[in-house]
Amino acid sequence: xxxxxxxxxxxxxxxxxxxxxxxxxxxxxxxxxxxxxxxxxxxxxxxxxxxxxxxxxxxxxxxxxxxxxxxxxxxxxxxxxxxxxxxxxxxxxxxxxxxxxxxxxxxxxxxxxxxxxxxxxxxxxxxxxxxxxxxxxxxxxxxxxxxxxxxxxxxxxxxxxxxxxxxxxxxxxxx
Numbered sequence: 001x002x003x004x005x006x007x008x009x010x011x012x013x014x015x016x017x018x019x020x021x022x023x024x025x026x027x028x029x030x031x032x033x034x035x036x037x038x039x040x041x042x043x044x045x046x047x048x049x050x051x052x053x054x055x056x057x058x059x060x061x062x063x064x065x066x067x068x069x070x071x072x073x074x075x076x077x078x079x080x081x082x083x084x085x086x087x088x089x090x091x092x093x094x095x096x097x098x099x100x101x102x103x104x105x106x107x108x109x110x111x112x113x114x115x116x117x118x119x120x121x122x123x124x125x126x127x128x129x130x131x132x133x134x135x136x137x138x139x140x141x142x143x144x145x146x147x148x149x150x151x152x153x154x155x156x157x158x159x160x161x162x163x164x165x166x167x168x169x170x171x172x173x174x175x
Contacts, residue, residue: 001075001143001146001147001150001151002073002074002075003035003074003075003125003127006033006035006075006127006129007127009129010129011031011033011127011128011129012127012128012129013025013126013127013128014125014126014127015125015126015127016037016122016123016124016125016126017034017099017102017121017122017123017124017125017126018122018123019122020095020099020126022092022095022096022099023092025091025092025095025096025128026090026091026092026128026130027090027091027092027093028090028091028130029080029081029082029083029089029090029091029130029131029132029133029136030080030081030090030091030128030129030130030131030136031078031079031080031081031128031129031131031136031139031140031143032078032079032080032081032091032094032095032098032126032127032128032129033075033077033078033079033126033127033128033143034075034076034077034079034112034115034124034125034126034157035074035075035076035124035125035126035127036073036074036076036124036125037123037124037125040120040123040124042065042066042069042118042156043118043119043120044062044065044066044117044118044119045059045117045118045119046059047059047117048060048113048116048117049102049103049104049116049117049121050101050102050104050107050110050113050116050117051100051101051103051104051105051106051107052106053106053107053109053110053113056110058110058113058116058117059117060114060117065114065117068114068156068157068159069156070151070153070154070155070156072151073147073151073155073156075147075155076115076124076155076156076157077112077114077115077155077156077157077158078140078143078144078147078155078158079094079098079111079112079140079158080094080136080137080139080140080162081093081094081095081128081136082133082136083133091128091130095126095128098112101113101116102115102116102121111157111158111159112157112158113157114156114157114159115156115157137162137164138164140162141161141162141163141164143162144158144161144162145161148161
């Protein structure tokens with residue numbers, strides 16, 4: 001699973017975080033992925049640029065960060081953007097909140113927080129795929145499972161594997 005796989009599967013955008021024009025991100029629900037550019041090597045900041053969540057600093061020491069890094073993987077994070085309880089969320093708002101989180105604003109959650117302890121985050125690439133809300137959970141779980149199958153663990157900044165209701169918790173494999 002890599003950038004080519006995502007493109008073939010209908011992901012669009014593929015913009016660097018530094019050049020992303022948020023109005024070009026669709027408003028609908030879907031998945032988004034954060035990827036490293038070619039030849040990107042991980043270098044970590046001592047302190048994350050991410051916002052504080054529930055009075056907790058998102059920064060980690062170098063050893064746990066290195067333990068999460070997946071050598072050779074393009075994809076660093078796969079997240080979802082649902083409609084929200086009022087139906088006013090979606091990809092544009094979720095990606096904007098993700099970027100704001102990296103700029104130190106307090107988040108509503110801290111999924112993907114390890115991204116913001118990397119150096120040169122402006123060079124990272126974001127892509128998205130619009131999907132109906134009812135397909136999001138299964139799609140996110142499928143991408144996570146495929147990544148784990150290919151790389152032996154989740155993408156760098158995904159700390160919890162997405163699952164569907166019909167998956168066994170210990171393996172993520174459908175019953």
